[in-house]
Amino acid sequence: MTTFFDLVARRQSDRAFDPDRPVEKEKIQQILETVRLAPSACNSQPWHFIVVDDPETKNKLADAVASKILGINHFSKQAPVHIVVVEEKPNLSAGFGAWLKDKNFAHIDVGIAAAHLVLAAEDEGLGSCIMGWFDEDKVRKLLGIPSGKRVLLDVVLGYSTQPDRKKVRKELDKIVSWNRYE
Structure with a gap:
């Protein structure tokens, strides 16, 4: 059994996939079940997921x-x-809290769900990459x-053909302080 730390350390943004190896529906279902269980502000669950696996689409x-x-x-x-x-409309409690605190809880929640998604994919032996750059109008219409x-x-999900890379991250003491911002 892999520890959570090992899973996180192993996961990377993959940009090369085997286009001839389809992802099993059972794996997609398991990943989506993991995402369904992700926490959200006031249990709002302000998301909808569209799985696109039809080759033409x-x-x-x-x-x-x-x-x-x-x-x-x-x-x-x-x-x-x-x-x-x-993004879906949050429930009344989360929406009011977001307005009151001037924080977009829905975007935070979607980020949490996306993290669950890619970690679940890694756990299923799949590579993944989160992309935010796209033509939103074309995606919406399609x-x-x-x-x-x-x-x-x-x-995106698939069987990665990309070699593992060493993670380059800031040192812990550069991103963490204790008891006050420093």
Whole structure:
């Protein structure tokens, strides 16, 4: 059994996938069940997930996610699964709290859910990458998302062909202080 620390240490943003190896539905279901259990402010669960695994739709989605000008996210066409995260309206308690405290709890909650998603994918032996750069209008139109909804993320999943990389992170003493900000 892998420890949680080992799982987190192993997980990376993958940008190379085996396009000929589909992801088993059972694995996707397990990942989604893990995401369903993610915490949210006032149990609001302000999210909706669209699983895109139809090859034709997935390729059109990958075109909306890639940028020819900036040369980014072209790898997304290799990934056999995209999970698009749509922001939903929070419940009354979370919405009021967000207004009162001037914090977007829904975005925080979606971030927590996305972390659950990619860690669950890693636990299932899948690579993943969270992407926030895309043509939101094209994604909305392609997937039939109502115009009043925000598309926050596209998370790609698949069997990674990318070698493991050493994580480069700030030292702990650069990001943590005790008892006061320093």
